[in-house]
Amino acid sequence: MPAQLQIKNLYKSYGPHIIFEGATASFSTDQKIGVIGRNGAGKSTLCKILTGQEDMEEGEICKSADLRLSYLEQHDAFGPDETVLEFLKRYTQKEGWKCGKVASRFQIKNDLLTTPVKNLSGGYQTRLKLTAMLLPEPNFLILDEPTNYLDLNTLILLENFLLDFDGGYLIVSHDREFLKRTCTSTLEAQRGNLFSYPGNVEDYLDFKEAQKEQRESIHKSITSKKKQLQTFVDRFGANAATAALAQSKRKLIEKLDSQTIEVGHPMGSVRIKIPSVDRKYGVALRCEDLAIGYPSRLVASEIHLELERGDRVAVLGENGQGKTTFMRTIADHLSPKSGTYRWGAGTKIGYYAQHVLSMLHPLEDVYTHLKKNAAQGILHQDILNMAGSFLFKGDDVEKKVSVLSGGEKARLCLAGLLLSKCNVLLLDEPTNHLDFETVEALGLALKNYEGTVFFISHDRTFVNLIATKILDVKGGRIIRYPGTYEEYVYVLEREARSGGPREEVQDPKVSRKDSLVQEQEKKLAPSSSEAPKKLTYVERKSLQSELKKLEKRLQRVEGEMNLFRAEKDAILKQFAENPTSWKRKLSDRAEMLTKLVNDQEEIWLALQQKTDDMRERLG
Numbered sequence: 001m002p003a004q005l006q007i008k009n010l011y012k013s014y015g016p017h018i019i020f021e022g023a024t025a026s027f028s029t030d031q032k033i034g035v036i037g038r039n040g041a042g043k044s045t046l047c048k049i050l051t052g053q054e055d056m057e058e059g060e061i062c063k064s065a066d067l068r069l070s071y072l073e074q075h076d077a078f079g080p081d082e083t084v085l086e087f088l089k090r091y092t093q094k095e096g097w098k099c100g101k102v103a104s105r106f107q108i109k110n111d112l113l114t115t116p117v118k119n120l121s122g123g124y125q126t127r128l129k130l131t132a133m134l135l136p137e138p139n140f141l142i143l144d145e146p147t148n149y150l151d152l153n154t155l156i157l158l159e160n161f162l163l164d165f166d167g168g169y170l171i172v173s174h175d176r177e178f179l180k181r182t183c184t185s186t187l188e189a190q191r192g193n194l195f196s197y198p199g200n201v202e203d204y205l206d207f208k209e210a211q212k213e214q215r216e217s218i219h220k221s222i223t224s225k226k227k228q229l230q231t232f233v234d235r236f237g238a239n240a241a242t243a244a245l246a247q248s249k250r251k252l253i254e255k256l257d258s259q260t261i262e263v264g265h266p267m268g269s270v271r272i273k274i275p276s277v278d279r280k281y282g283v284a285l286r287c288e289d290l291a292i293g294y295p296s297r298l299v300a301s302e303i304h305l306e307l308e309r310g311d312r313v314a315v316l317g318e319n320g321q322g323k324t325t326f327m328r329t330i331a332d333h334l335s336p337k338s339g340t341y342r343w344g345a346g347t348k349i350g351y352y353a354q355h356v357l358s359m360l361h362p363l364e365d366v367y368t369h370l371k372k373n374a375a376q377g378i379l380h381q382d383i384l385n386m387a388g389s390f391l392f393k394g395d396d397v398e399k400k401v402s403v404l405s406g407g408e409k410a411r412l413c414l415a416g417l418l419l420s421k422c423n424v425l426l427l428d429e430p431t432n433h434l435d436f437e438t439v440e441a442l443g444l445a446l447k448n449y450e451g452t453v454f455f456i457s458h459d460r461t462f463v464n465l466i467a468t469k470i471l472d473v474k475g476g477r478i479i480r481y482p483g484t485y486e487e488y489v490y491v492l493e494r495e496a497r498s499g500g501p502r503e504e505v506q507d508p509k510v511s512r513k514d515s516l517v518q519e520q521e522k523k524l525a526p527s528s529s530e531a532p533k534k535l536t537y538v539e540r541k542s543l544q545s546e547l548k549k550l551e552k553r554l555q556r557v558e559g560e561m562n563l564f565r566a567e568k569d570a571i572l573k574q575f576a577e578n579p580t581s582w583k584r585k586l587s588d589r590a591e592m593l594t595k596l597v598n599d600q601e602e603i604w605l606a607l608q609q610k611t612d613d614m615r616e617r618l619g
Contacts, residue, residue, distance in 0.1 A: 004029050004067040004168075005050070005140060007194075010059035012045060019045050020056075021192035029067070029139045029168040034183030034201050039391055039407060039435050041189040043172045047071070047144040050170070070138035072146050073129050078117040084128060085113045092135040103131045106157050121320030123151040130158060141169035147178055148432050151319040152458045152489070156496045174436045176201060177460040270441040272389040275378060277423040279450040283344050284309040284424065285330060290339035292322065292329045298337060299325045303478045305471070309344060309423075312446065312453040312466045316481075316488065317473030323456045324354065324428055326471075326478055330454070331426050343424070350422030352430055357409045362402035366392050366412060369401065375421035383419065389441065390415040407433035414442075423451040431459045440465065460489065483592055494560075540618065547614045554607045561600035568593035 003026035010023040019042040027033065035043050048054040050061065051071045063069070078087050088099035100113055106127035117125065126146075133141065147155055155178065162169065162182045170187070173179050179186075179201045186197045186204040197204040233250055284307050291301035299322040307313055315323045328334040330341055331351040343349070360369065370383050387397050390411040404412065410433040417425070425446075431439045443465035446453055457463055463485055470481040470488055481488055535543065571590045 002064075003027060003062075004064040005069070006060075006062040007046075007050065008060045008062070010049070011057045012042070012049065012054075012059075013057065018192055020059075020194075023059075023189075023192065023194045025187060025194040025196060027140070027168060027170060031168045031185050032162070032183045033168070033170045033185045033187050034179035035170060035172045035187045035189065036179070036201060036204075037189035037435065039411075039433070039438075042192075043189050044144050046189060046194070047142050047170070047172060051142055067140060068136065068138045069140050069142065070133050070136055071142040072133050072144065074144065076125070077132075078125070078128075080118070082117050083114050084108060084117055084120070087117055087128065088132060088135065091132050094135045099131070099135060102135050103128070105134075105161060106131055106154070121318065123154045123319035126150055127154055127157070130161075139167040141165070141167065143169060144172045145174070146171065147173050147175045147458070150458055152316065152460075153318050153492055153496070155458055156489075156492055160496050174431065174434055174439055175459050175461070176436045176440070179436075270389055270437050272418070272438075272441045272445040273382075273385065274418050274445045274449050275375065275382065275421050277421055277449075277451045280309045280344070280346060280423065282309055283307070284311060284347070284452045285341065285343055285454075287330075287341045288339055290329075290341050291337040292325050292334070293337050294325075294334075298476070300473070300476050300478050301338075303339065305478070305480065307452070307469065309452050310450065311469050312449075313455070313469045313471060314463050314467035314485065315454060315456045315471045315473060316458075316463075321473045321475070322478065323473050326473065327351075327426055327428050327454065327456060328353070347424050348422045349424045349426060350417045350420050351426045351428075352414055352417050353428050356413045357406065360401045360409055360413065362400065364401050365398050366401075366404075367397040369412060370397075370416050370419060373416035374419040378419055378421075386415050386419055390438070411438075418445075425449075425451060425453045425455075427453065427455040427457075429456055431457055431462050436461070482595070487592065487596075535617070543614060543618060547611060547618070550607055550611050550614070554604065554611060557600055557604050557607060561597055561604060564593050564596045564600065568597065 005028075006024075006026040008024050010020045012018075012020045017040075023042075035046070037043050045054065049056050051069070077091060079090070082090070084103065085096055085099055088094070088103065089096055092099065100109065103109065103113065108124065108127055108131065112120075112124070117128065120128065130146075146158060150158070155175075159178060159181055162171075171179065171183060183200055186199060186201050188195045188197070188204070197207060199207070229252055285305065286307075287303045287305040290303035290305075291298060292303070293299035303326075315326060317323055325334065329336055330343075331349060331353075333351070333353070364372075366387060367383065370387055374383055384397065387393070392399070392408075392412070392415075399408075401409065401412070414430055430442065434442065439459060439462050443462045446455075447466045453466070455466075467485050470483075470485060471478055472481040472488070568590050571586050571593075574586075
């Protein structure tokens with residue numbers, strides 16, 4: 001397909017810093033392009049130029065007549081008291097039914113359409129922006145860091161939408177898994193230019209690594225040949241009988257100099273070394289009947305947890321459910337509403353919060369801030385190495401905080417925290433503002449860190465790399481998730497496909513009946529001292545409505561139970577037919593599926609009993 005959008009000979013700089021120097025690229029409405037590059041390479045600048053939010057110094061943008069371009073707004077365009085539907089109708093000038101239809105793709109429907117936008121969580125406000133972006137029926141999208149601050153549920157919905165989108169798009173993201181799943185082409189911003197590759201990000205990085213190895217091999221061969229020739233010149237250049245031959249060797253050396261290949265710095269070369277801490281054993285954190293929230297609002301209660309030292313705990317859940325509130329509470333920045341939490345003896349806590357940027361001193365330079373936060377015994381070179389890992393290289397360490405961008409300030413705070421030698425790290429969205437090679441370098445460093453880590457993140461590569469325990473935050477509860485992170489994501493992906501809510505995950509210490517069944521039992525069971533009363537019309541209608549909900553729930557649980565059972569049977573059949581195919585990962589999966597089937601059976605039985613009781617009451 002011919003290009004619908006082109007950028008030619010782009011020049012752009014900010015003061016002395018050159019972003020683009022003659023960059024050229026073209027895009028068509030059948031391309032799914034992931035944009036990668038180091039922080040400061042120009043990814044966001046490219047998006048702003050293409051959408052007209054910034055001017056270029058030189059160059060040309062060409063758009064075909066049939067291009068319908070749309071982009072994800074970074075700012076909030078909501079009116080102060082607008083409802084969801086009112087905002088969509090005003091902002092897009094589309095009919096209400098059409099607004100509702102597109103919004104439902106992101107599970108914004110029914111009562112949510114008449115909810116004031118200001119009452120929505122951050123995740124749902126982003127879903128609303130996505131809806132507004134799609135209503136003009138574009139055929140090419142530009143999304144600059146759409147995954148920042150998105151909860152995993154919304155991220156999966158966006159991912160599924162993009163996979164079905166009948167058009168092209170350009171996505172800037174630090175989330176490698178997201179790019180790998182949604183993009184089939186790659187564009188890298190590097191050294192003032194744009195490089196296109198007709199494959200996904202994994203293929204492109206493999207290609208770059210192969211190129212690097214080839215360049216290193218050629219470079220090594222040329223260097224070796226030059227060394228041999230120089231030895232000959234040094235030995236025989238002064239001899240009259242061999243002077244002419246030596247001169248020819250000098251010319252050959254000059255020719256080889258012109259063929260020398262620069263060996264660049266590939267993506268993924270970032271290394272982060274966290275200063276070591278003393279390894280301790282025993283309980284790191286114990287919560288007993290803990291309730292968290294704010295003076296006028298309870299967020300979560302009845303929290304019973306016990307986490308070990310050395311655990312790396314992912315705190316997961318939808319935005320607005322209480323992840324940050326929990327983190328602020330155990331960081332001692334927010335008082336519990338009731339109950340207790342207690343850290344193990346000798347704990348030194350470092351907290352990276354979303355508001356931490358406001359704590360920086362504007363007149364300090366980068367090095368001074370890092371030096372001030374570094375623990376005793378940290379060497380000057382260690383501080384410079386950490387600064388370099390977070391892209392403060394050379395003279396960058398002399399920059400004042402007041403001139404740093406928001407992303408640079410976030411990286412500076414994170415680098416300072418890692419130098420502090422705390423044996424417990426609390427990290428709230430640490431991967432925002434980091435390019436994905438730095439995200440993965442941080443993940444590897446935390447994986448080898450000997451302390452304890454609690455972290456909030458929706459970057460699947462990052463979570464999968466380091467998490468050893470999962471806390472599931474939902475519906476006023478914070479519990480240990482019994483499965484792996486892969487299983488957690490699998491449940492959310494299945495929910496996104498089905499359009500229904502994910503099943504509650506119960507703490508293994510409590511009854512396997514889910515909370516809905518328990519609530520219905522309390523609500524509908526007659527008192528033991530009273531005879532059943534005749535139902536009024538309103539009570540009958542209410543009971544019939546509840547029965548329909550339970551019947552649908554029963555069908556869904558039965559379907560999930562059958563899916564788990566079928567997957568387990570397939571694994572066991574594979575082992576029986578081909579014993580050499582046995583793998584520990586598959587065996588562990590079969591064991592987990594057995595547990596999930598048993599759990600679903602207990603929920604199914606409880607639901608079945610409840611529906612039978614309701615039918616009996618209805619006669």
